Amino acid sequence: MARVVTTGPAVPDRRSWLTAEDVAALARRARRRETAGRTAVYTALALLSLPIIVPYLWLIAASFSRRVSYGLLPSGFTLDNWRFLWVANLGFVSGTTGRLPNIWQVVWNSLVLAAGTTVIVVVVATLAGYFVSRHDFRRRAAFLKGALMLQAFPGITLLVALFILLRTLNLLNSVAGVVLVIATLHLPFALFVMKGFFDGIPWDIEMSALIDGASRLRAWYTVLLPQVRNGIGAIAMFSFLWGWTDYIFVLTFILRRSSWTMALYLNAIIGEYRFVDYGLMAAVGVFYMIPSLLFFLFTQKHLMQLTLGGTKA
Amino acid sequence: MTTQVPALSVTRPAPPRPARRRTALVALFLGPFVLLTVVFFVIPAVLTGLLGLTDLDASFQGGVVGLANFRGFAADPLLPRVLLNTVVYVFFTLMCFNVGMGLVLALMTTQIPDRVGTVFRAIWLLPRLTPQVVYALLWLWFVDPTKYGFLNTLRGWLGLAPLDLISWSPWLVIVIVNGLIGASLGMVIFTSAIKSVPEDYIRAARVDGASTFHIIRYVILPLIRWPVTFVIVYQTLALLTSYEYILLVTGGGPFYDSTVYALYVFKRAIENGDYGYGAALAFVLVLVGAIAAQFYWRFLNFERMITQPKIESD
Numbered sequence: 001m002a003r004v005v006t007t008g009p010a011v012p013d014r015r016s017w018l019t020a021e022d023v024a025a026l027a028r029r030a031r032r033r034e035t036a037g038r039t040a041v042y043t044a045l046a047l048l049s050l051p052i053i054v055p056y057l058w059l060i061a062a063s064f065s066r067r068v069s070y071g072l073l074p075s076g077f078t079l080d081n082w083r084f085l086w087v088a089n090l091g092f093v094s095g096t097t098g099r100l101p102n103i104w105q106v107v108w109n110s111l112v113l114a115a116g117t118t119v120i121v122v123v124v125a126t127l128a129g130y131f132v133s134r135h136d137f138r139r140r141a142a143f144l145k146g147a148l149m150l151q152a153f154p155g156i157t158l159l160v161a162l163f164i165l166l167r168t169l170n171l172l173n174s175v176a177g178v179v180l181v182i183a184t185l186h187l188p189f190a191l192f193v194m195k196g197f198f199d200g201i202p203w204d205i206e207m208s209a210l211i212d213g214a215s216r217l218r219a220w221y222t223v224l225l226p227q228v229r230n231g232i233g234a235i236a237m238f239s240f241l242w243g244w245t246d247y248i249f250v251l252t253f254i255l256r257r258s259s260w261t262m263a264l265y266l267n268a269i270i271g272e273y274r275f276v277d278y279g280l281m282a283a284v285g286v287f288y289m290i291p292s293l294l295f296f297l298f299t300q301k302h303l304m305q306l307t308l309g310g311t312k313a
Numbered sequence: 314m315t316t317q318v319p320a321l322s323v324t325r326p327a328p329p330r331p332a333r334r335r336t337a338l339v340a341l342f343l344g345p346f347v348l349l350t351v352v353f354f355v356i357p358a359v360l361t362g363l364l365g366l367t368d369l370d371a372s373f374q375g376g377v378v379g380l381a382n383f384r385g386f387a388a389d390p391l392l393p394r395v396l397l398n399t400v401v402y403v404f405f406t407l408m409c410f411n412v413g414m415g416l417v418l419a420l421m422t423t424q425i426p427d428r429v430g431t432v433f434r435a436i437w438l439l440p441r442l443t444p445q446v447v448y449a450l451l452w453l454w455f456v457d458p459t460k461y462g463f464l465n466t467l468r469g470w471l472g473l474a475p476l477d478l479i480s481w482s483p484w485l486v487i488v489i490v491n492g493l494i495g496a497s498l499g500m501v502i503f504t505s506a507i508k509s510v511p512e513d514y515i516r517a518a519r520v521d522g523a524s525t526f527h528i529i530r531y532v533i534l535p536l537i538r539w540p541v542t543f544v545i546v547y548q549t550l551a552l553l554t555s556y557e558y559i560l561l562v563t564g565g566g567p568f569y570d571s572t573v574y575a576l577y578v579f580k581r582a583i584e585n586g587d588y589g590y591g592a593a594l595a596f597v598l599v600l601v602g603a604i605a606a607q608f609y610w611r612f613l614n615f616e617r618m619i620t621q622p623k624i625e626s627d
Contacts, residue, residue, distance in 0.1 A: 037525070041421050045433050048418070052436055052493060055451035058463070068461075124345045131342035143343075150354055152547075152609035154554035157575070157598040160582040160591050161357035161364060167373075184353035187346060216338070245444040248557050252583050266446045267561075275459060285447040292442045296435070 059289075062282035081279035084269075085287070090280070100268060101257045109175055110244060110261040114291075116179035117243035118236050121190045124183075125235060126228070129194025130220060134206070147188045155185035156248065163252055173256045178249050182242055190235040197231030198224065237295055244291055262288045361599050364592030371586025382593035391569055391577070399574040401484055402491075403552045410492025411548040412541065415499020420529060422500075423507045434504065437497045449561030452490050456562075479563050483571035487559050491552070499544045506537040550605045554598055574598070 018026075062068050066076030084090060084103055131137075132144060162181055163172075171177030201224060209219040225232075247263045254260065260268075266284050273280055365382055369375035386392060418437060422430035440448055455463045458477035465475040479486050510533055518528050534541075556576035559565060565572035565580065572580065575598060582591020 038425060041424050042429075045418075045421050045425075048414075049433060049436050052440060054463070055455060056439065058454065059447075059451060120349075124349065127342045128346035131339070135338075135342075137339060137343075147350075149603075149606040149609060150350065152550070152602075152606035153354075153358075154550060154598070154602045155354070157554050157578075157595055157602055158354070158357040158361060159579065160588060160595050161360035162353065163583065164364060164369075164588060165353075165357055165360060180349065181353055184349045187350060191346065241442065245442075247445040247561070248579075263444060263446045266444075266450070270446070270450060270453065274453065275457070275461075278454060278461070281450055285450050288444050289447050292444060296439060296442050 059282050059285055062278055063286045064283075065279060068278060078279075081277075081283035082287070084280065084284060100265065101260050103265070105258065106260050106262055106265045109259055110263075113175050113179055113182075113246070113250070113261055114240045114243035116175070117183045117186075118239045120179065120183035121186055121239035122232055122236050125187055125190035125194045126225070126232060128187075128191050129231075130198050130224065132191070133195045133198035147191055151188035151192060159248065159252060162249075166253055171253075173254055173259055175254070175259055175261070178246070178253050179243065181249055181253070182246055183239065186239060186242055190239065193235050194228065194231050197228040201227045237299065241292060241295060358599055358603075361592050361596050364589060365594075365596045367589040367592075369588040369592075371588075373588075375589055378589070382590050385590065385593075391572075394569055395572050395574055395577045398484070398570070398572060399553070402487055402571075402573050403549060405484070405488045406492050406495060406552055407545065407548055409488065411495040411499050411552070412544055414492065414496040415544065416503055416541070418496060418500040419503035419507055420533070423504060424525075430504075434497075434500060437493075437500055440494045441497050445557050446561060448494070449490075449558060452486075452558075452562045456486060479571075480567050483563055483567065486563055487571045487573070490558050490562050491555075494558070495548060495552070498548065502540050502544055503537060506540040507533060510536050546605065546608070550602060553601060 058068075058074075061074040063081050064077055064079070065074035066078045066080070068074050084100075088102065090100060132140065137143075166172050166177045166181070169177070171180070205223060205227070206219050209223040210216070214222065245263070246261075247267075250261045250263055251267070254264065266281075266288055269281055269284050366377055366379060367375045368378045368382070418434070422433050424430075456478040457463070457465065458475060458479070459465065460469055460475045462475075464478060468474070468476060514532050514536075515528055518532050523531070554575050556573055556579060559571060559573060559576050560579065563571040565576050569577075574594075578591055578594045578598065581587045581594060585591075
């Protein structure tokens with residue numbers, strides 16, 4: 001190994017040059033330390049995540065098991081816990097709450113709530129997002145600042161007033177009222193997501209459509225809309241889940257059994273069967289979770305960017 | 314900075330009634346947004362304040378009582394306990410989980426290959442996506458006071474008697490239940506902040522002999538100070554106003570021992586039907602939310618957001 005002659009200011013030579021074996025040994029030591037460090041991180045992460053992983057595994061296992069021994073180990077495969085899907089009367093323990101509504105009626109209500117929220121959020125936010133991205137109008141800055149503040153504002157604090165308002169508008173006990181409330185409270189967020197997507201489209205694309213003689217509206221839906229379909233997809237999925245998973249608003253605004261959603265159904269099941277039939281509760285829970293799980297599995301990779309893109313858009 | 318559109322004046326030589334067309338355009342694109350926002354956002358906010366001045370009750374009878382509800386706060390025997398619960402709940406959830414655990418997760422998942430890190434981050438996002446009642450069900454099973462719950466199964470293996478965790482420490486339960494959800498937002502934001510720390514800084518520190526701890530303490534943390542501040546402010550507001558998981562898991566009990574302020578509003582107004590007094594309580598939260606929202610735009614580079622649009626102006 002040739003010696004390197006340094007030409008700079010003399011540095012005190014603290015150690016002689018290493019041989020190849022020394023370098024290899026150093027590299028091995030560094031690799032060992034890295035492996036040890038990484039193993040420690042993996043172990044810590046796994047231990048920290050156990051309180052989340054274990055309950056979900058239990059939920060799925062319990063929903064298909066006859067018995068869950070020691071609160072943990074499932075045994076005896078059965079579909080009996082899923083009987084709420086085909087048995088009309090589940091047989092109440094206390095019998096005081098009356099009968100549960102039909103599960104398919106409940107699923108339908110939940111779908112109407114989720115789909116209704118999605119349609120309103122997507123249509124209204126796409127229209128408004130385009131306009132604030134492309135057009136100037138009087139008090140545009142004030143409008144945007146107001147919308148931004150509403151986005152930060154915790155809508156749940158308006159619950160009491162919304163209850164009185166819906167009662168006045170005769171929208172209590174209807175899914176439509178809940179749809180309007182949930183959709184509106186999320187509109188500012190969706191507006192900024194859509195504005196961000198419209199801002200990202202080069203002006204030339206729209207310009208060329210206008211020069212070719214397209215009207216403003218036509219340019220909007222034939223040229224611009226296809227460009228923002230990722231944004232539309234993102235807010236559509238989010239608003240579907242907001243509607244599907246909501247608990248407080250349906251609890252407050254819907255008292256009639258025939259308008260119940262999955263949240264209220266599962267809540268009633270828990271109220272009746274707690275300590276008695278974990279299998280049934282778990283099965284209803286898994287059933288209720290299916291859309292969330294699908295969303296989770298399909299968008300898991302993009303989820304980080306979406307959540308952030310949303311708040312930062 | 315208005316860009317003119319020459320093409321339009323060619324296709325439309327004499328612009329017919331431009332003002333009316335323009336109004337129609339605004340009404341079409343912004344109308345639905347403004348209408349919904351005013352009816353279900355602005356009006357309820359004002360209505361909360363107005364209702365707070367009445368003694369509207371469950372039979373929807375009541376008159377204007379002025380500021381009596383607000384003066385009544387001082388005489389409310391439950392309020393001191395509720396406020397104490399709120400402070401403890403917000404502080405510990407924020408520090409231990411929303412910021413603390415979020416930071417730990419972000420730091421750890423960025424130390425390992427990104428493919429594996431993403432899996433762990435996805436696991437932590439799962440509770441946030443789970444329907445609220447299902448997530449609560451998991452906890453009801455976890456803390457089940459009989460010997461069949463998960464916690465008491467573990468205790469049973471160690472030869473310990475079953476424990477009713479909710480009665481034993483209601484604060485602990487509500488902090489953990491909300492913390493496992495809240496940690497994920499901090500985790501996501503901190504992760505992207507840590508990833509944007511220039512690799513050179515970390516290499517340079519390492520060459521200078523800094524340990525991993527020192528790199529985190531003196532290189533990474535100072536550089537992500539801003540996202541941390543953002544998460545603290547944003548999550549404090551979120552924690553102050555959310556209560557659905559507490560309602561579902563402990564119901565605010567035993568007695569009022571885990572009832573936080575926002576849940577107290579819900580109990581008084583919706584469960585008891587004291588709409589007037591409940592609205593007065595809620596109005597305090599509306600004010601807090603409005604003040605916090607005033608500062609919100611500073612975090613989001615508002616100047617960039619309102620840059621002039623690309624087409625045209627009035």
